[in-house]
Amino acid sequence: MPGTDVTPPNAEPKTRRCHCVIAHPQDENEWARAQAALDNALATNDAQGVLLACMQLMQPCPTRDEQAAR
Structure with a gap:
């Protein structure tokens, strides 16, 4: 669909995402x-x-806390 930004499954994400069972807002x-x-x-x-x-x-999120510590 025109205008949609699709990232291939093997592409590296721009920022590190939450990998918790319940995804935390980043x-x-x-x-x-x-x-x-x-x-x-x-x-x-x-x-x-x-x-x-x-x-x-x-819940605390290791990914979110790691980004804040940088």
């Missing part, structure tokens, strides 16, 4: 989406959605 946009998902789950009484969003936002 930048402000991802953080905002996870926060919006938490807000939506709370508004709709989605207990599993709340759990997943909290796991994304609250």
